[in-house]
Amino acid sequence: MEMSDQESWPVKVYIYDNSKGMVKPLSRTLLGKQIDGVWHTGIVVYGEEFNYGGEGIMNSPPGRLFGHPDSIVDLGLTRIPYEVFRKHLRDLSLSSFRPSCYHLLDHNCNTFCSELAQFLTGNDIPSYITALPGEVLSTPLGRMIGVWIDAASAISGECRTHRQSGEHRSQCPSGERRTQCPSRERHTQCPSRERHTQCPPRERHTQCPPRERHTQCPPGERRTQFSSGERRTQFPSQHLHHASKRPSK
Known part of the structure; x- marks a missing residue:
């Protein structure tokens, strides 16, 4: 995409409710407070929508990945050249927004959109979105959910890191094979159904x-x-x- 330094582009945040409206009537019963949605966001600028998730930073035509947004907030205009923005995205993808950095509560799509919004316009996304994790974690059930999410994020983040580096550790789920083992042999720490690599092939x-x-x-x-x-x-x-046998007579 080519654009001159004099051009300005509108910046919008697309807001999606991942619960599809289900959390709003149930939240007061389950959490003891009103939660209007489980928010996911994407920044729309330069004719594309930019998101962040467990697979890293993604871009697509607006609304392609998550459908029609529940609401759209106008963040203003940006005069930052497209190539400068793309370089900033590449830097983020190699540092604070790698796939392994993703955390469902603490470092998620909304964290990413908040960073992009401030980089492009100096404005932030709506505060009720960034405040949602704290609202949930302040409740007894939310704290229990937070512990489970922390454990799940640690495991998935570690395995994503190993997949990207080309090496799986034995701590990864048993369904994944260790890449350092010979191509037809499985690791010695694998489940009991798998054969020991020290046994010669075809020999007992x-x-x-x-x-x-x-x-x-x-x-x-x-x-x-x-x-x-x-x-x-x-x-x-x-x-x-x-x-x-008797001798013959």
Whole structure:
């Protein structure tokens, strides 16, 4: 996009209620105070909408990702060139607004839109949006929800960081494989259904269950330690020893 330094662009904040109106009638019963919505925001400028979430900073045509906004607030005009804005976005995506920095309450889409709004216009998004987490956490149920969200955000943020770096740690959920393991072998700390990487491929371990044959036994012999239905034979199967046969007269 090309624009001159003399051009100005309108800056708007699109406001969405993630609860689709459900939290408003239930909040007083559940939280003991009125909450009008679970707010998500996006900044619309230069003909695009900019959002931040668990996958990082995103841009799309206005209303494409989240549908029609519940309300739109005009923040004023910006004279910042588009290329300067894009550079600022790149800097944010590598620092304070990386995917791993996302937190549902403390560092979310509204935090991002507040930062962008002040960078572009010097104005902030509506205070009832940025104050929402504090309103929820001030209630007993909200504090319980906050503890759960903190734990979930820590786990998801750590695993997102490992995926981006190309390395998964064993602390990540069991459904994810560790990339440092050989391509056909799984990590030794994986669940019990997965095989141990120290066992050679297609060979059985010497401590395997008794139904499996010992690798050191000659091919025609069986060991006496096996189950009672098996017997030890000291001679190859094709030469049987007839000790009980009487000599011919």
